[in-house]
Amino acid sequence: MTYNGKFSEPAPVPPTYDFFPNLNGVVTVENCYYYLAFLERFWTFMDTMSLQEQRHYLARAEVRYEKWIHNHFSPMLVPPLDIAFMWHVHKLSPFRCYEDLVLRLPCKKLFDDPLPLYDLFKNEDLTPNDLKRWKQTFGDDEPYCLTSQNMYSGTYQRPCYRCQQMIELPWPNYYDYRFGANHTRFPHSCVPDDGINFWDVARMKIESDLTNGLVAGTLLNPDGTEKVTPNKMVAKVKPIQVIVPQNEMDRAYERQIQEQLRFLGSDYEYDANELLYAIRTSYQGNPSPFSIDLIQAVARQRKFYFDIMSIHWQRPISYIAAVRRYHDHLALIKKHPNVKAIPTLEIDVAFHTHMMHSRTYRNFTLTQLEKVINHDDDIPESSIKEHLREWQTVWSNQNLRHPSIEHRYRFTVSLFLYIK
Structure with missing residues (x-):
């Protein structure tokens, strides 16, 4: 699907190779821009559907993501938009993503791979060979591009956690079960007399x-x-x-x-x-194999998307500032480990971009901050306001003065990170 939005043009290009800031090799102006383009493309597509269709789309996307991670191979096709977004919200929970993909399921190769932001931006049509590979892996009932027209075709299937026999339901029935609209029992080999829900x-x-x-x-x-x-x-x-x-x-x-x-x-x-x-x-209430409810995690990202789209993202200054201030944010976390850090929206964009490179992010934070900085987007509003006041005090007390953002960004030895 093509779209014309704020982020439909290619990313800003630096006048020289090392002009833009670059943190950890992945938090770059280009990646921040393509991350925003990815969000815009997903939510633009979501807005073409009714609320009920969106819920059904996400329920199937969650199941498709589970299938995809177990069939992840290299070289792998760029994931479809729905699967990419589920992978994205999974990455936004660094602790649970690591537990799931490395320790529990496991799918370590997928944890190590970054979200292909540029490839998702290109959104190129699949070749006949690509489609053939997809069908060979996922079958004829699982389309590459999930839409409101095809998401009701086929059958929900997944192995039972207890007996490993397939649980099978028509997709419309599964959607009702997944969102709690139906709790009636259906036949299954685990409980032949009463069935399960x-x-x-x-x-x-x-x-x-x-x-x-x-x-x-x-x-x-x-x-x-x-x-x-x-x-x-x-x-x-x-x-x-x-x-x-039961509940x-x-x-x-x-x-x-x-x-x-x-x-x-x-x-x-x-x-x-x-x-x-x-x-x-x-x-x-979470029947998926994941340690977080990915459907609820997607819903929480909706507000974040609305908020960041309200910002006037000036090319390239806004993206340069996001990378720099994210650096300062991490430096203050290092200096004040007992204070709850609340990022601004532009810092959060750089933060999210960093987490799209899960292995790189994990290694970097463990090395530089001696801990993995988890990402919690489910904090009550009242708590956020309290934490924000405290973090604003920390931020205002720092002397984080830097050269004009028109120039290459350098740091004094008082800061613990290196940024190009």
Whole structure:
């Protein structure tokens, strides 16, 4: 699909090779611009559909992303727009993306690969050989370009978390289940007498992860590094086969965890709280294999898109400023590790662009800041205002004076990063 928008022209070109700032080799004026172009293209397409069609489109996109990550190979086709956006919001949660793609599923190759921002911008038509490769991998029922016209064709399929037999439903039925409009049971080999619904699917997901010891939300330390010692409570909790009412999975496990703590003592309290929080945020009402609800994550990005589109992005000054101020933002995080950092919109664009290169971002933050900076876009508005006031005070107290943005950006030795 072609579009004419703010970011439909090629990125700004520097007058000389090293004129524009370049942080970590990937946070560049060009990449920031193509990231904005990617967002504009996706939401422009979404706005061609009704609200219900958008919901159905995202539900199928989530399933298509799951299929795609397990069939990711090199050289791989540029992912379709819907799959690319799901991959994008997954990358925007660095902790959970690392847990999912490296530790739980695993798909380490995909974690290491950056989102191909320029290739997505080019949006070139597929060749006959490309389409042939797609069909060979995904079959005739899965179109490369998902639209409101074809997203109801075919059948939803995914292996059951418990028995590995395929769960199969017509797509319209699956959409109702995924968004909680239908909770009736349907036949499945796991429970031949009563059948299952998608509350059962989410329950089987936590059962499976408790059994193999890979519970999402418990595999990383607070600094984002992998735990050497696993969460102690995971081995103490038994999978619950029947939950009544079905939508209170967290309360069922909370009762079991509290009962266990009576005997295990205070040494287990941190692990118990971590596990319970993980169940609430990664499993409750989430039948997908991912540790975050990607559909909700896409919905949260809608406001971010509206906000950044309201900015007058002046070429190339605005993108240069975004890269520079993102650098300063990271420098202040290094200097004030106990203050919650709230980025401005232009800083957030550079921040998002950095996270589109997951392996590079992870290695950079671990090396320069000694921790992976997680990205939380689900903070309550009241908390954001409080954190913002504190962060503005930190920012205003710094003497971050730099040359005119018309010139190459250099830093004094007082700042910890190097930027070209």
